[in-house]
Amino acid sequence: MKTFALIGAAGYIAPRHMKAMKETGNELVAALDPNDSVGIIDSYFPDAHFFTEFERFDRHIDKRRRAGEAQIDYMSICSPNYLHDSHMCFALRSGAEVICEKPLVLDPRNIDGLSEIERDTGQKINTILQLRVHPSIIALREKVRAASTHGRKHEVDLTYITSRGRWYMQSWKGDTRKSGGIATNIGVHFFDMLHFLFGALQDNRVHLNDPTKAAGYLEYEHARCRWFLSLDVNDVPQASFEAGQRTYRSITIDGEEIEFSGGFTDLHTLSYKEILAGRGFGVEENRVAIETVSAIREARPVTNDDLAHPFASRAA
Known part of the structure; x- marks a missing residue:
């Protein structure tokens, strides 16, 4: 013990x-x-x-x-x-x-x-990089690696809307100096997941960067990814909102929806088991994701880019 x-x-x-x-x-x-x-x-x-x-x-x-x-x-x-x-x-x-x-x-x-x-x-x-120990993500990584020899890059869309009330912007999470902003506080584990799945980061563009929403484009060794993050319930697609949903999460690879919403509640326990067994993720495993969100934080948004996420113009 x-x-x-x-x-x-x-x-x-x-x-x-x-x-x-x-x-x-x-x-x-x-x-x-x-x-x-x-x-x-x-x-x-x-x-x-x-x-x-x-x-x-x-x-x-x-x-x-x-x-x-x-x-x-x-x-x-x-x-x-x-x-x-x-x-x-x-x-x-x-x-x-x-x-x-x-x-x-x-x-x-x-x-x-x-x-x-x-x-x-x-x-x-x-x-705690819990998505790296999620069985569905591990299986997807093996699938991506097996297909990477063909040279074609996967087309990825990441959309994550997790609505928050007025309290959020009044807390430390709403202070960029303390939280790093939405791309850091909400998105960093997704960006780590993308690096984990698709390899080295090659391009990082920002199309939208507001206190409650952000969007951009990331190109990796094996994928081209459009991403959109939001805390605004108004960004939830109409059909989902009418169904009573205040959150919306979607990751598609080459047009196919990737389902990994199950098992999230046990990922911290699984992470602890790996750490206690000497297989934890150390400092260096964090570097690419930290550099990614830091660059997003400092970037000047690019407008009229064909690579922008479809939600970006709607939310601007």
């Missing part, structure tokens, strides 16, 4: 981490969040120590180490995106390995710094 600490216990994604810790037979001993709405802890680890101040959390972790108590083996990071870098450094210097939510960092230049701290401390950073 491994001992865990958790930073960001009140966040949306934290319960999936607690569930993964429990289902892999491990123990959460300490958790931190400035927000004290963390009753969910009782469902998994009611004996865990909880702190709302980083300084007290830091002291507790240090006292455990000095007193010879069980070492914190892993520290899971579920804090706001802009704090990931600092919290990972703290975890490594505390003698723990890291399990960090995506995006690993906002600035690609910080990736090299994290690698240096890994070398200095002898600890490892692991990232």
Whole structure:
């Protein structure tokens, strides 16, 4: 049994981490969040120590180490995106390995710094890139690789609309300096998936980049991809909206819809199993996706491009 600490216990994604810790037979001993709405802890680890101040959390972790108590083996990071870098450094210097939510960092230049701290401390950073362990995505990757010898690039359309209320833009997620913007906060795991499936990134164009929606074109070694992301319920196709749906997700490859919506609730547990077995995704596996979303964030949108996603002009 491994001992865990958790930073960001009140966040949306934290319960999936607690569930993964429990289902892999491990123990959460300490958790931190400035927000004290963390009753969910009782469902998994009611004996865990909880702190709302980083300084007290830091002291507790240090006292455990000095007193010879069980070492914190892993520290899971579920804090706001802009704090990931600092919290990972703290975890490594505390003698723990890291399990960090995506995006690993906002600035690609910080990736090299994290690698240096890994070398200095002898600890490892692991990232939750859950789509890489999804059975349907793994099978699709093998299919793409088998067909890649023919030289033709696949035509891909990625459309992801996940409507959010007014609260979103008032939270840290609506602040580009803290979240990285919609392409980073909502899209980074899809962009990692595209790189995982189709190889090296060769072209990156942006056609729309607003606070609540973005669109562009990515060309990979084995695919040409038009993408569209939105938080606006008005972008949901009419037929889906009339059916009561406030979200819409579609990925087509060469006109064929790819279905992988099943099994999402178990992917964090599967990711933890892989990490605990020494097969976690490390710092370098994150580089292409982080560089992709960083470039999107800084790009000047291109208009009147034939490669734009069909939803882009409608949403502009």
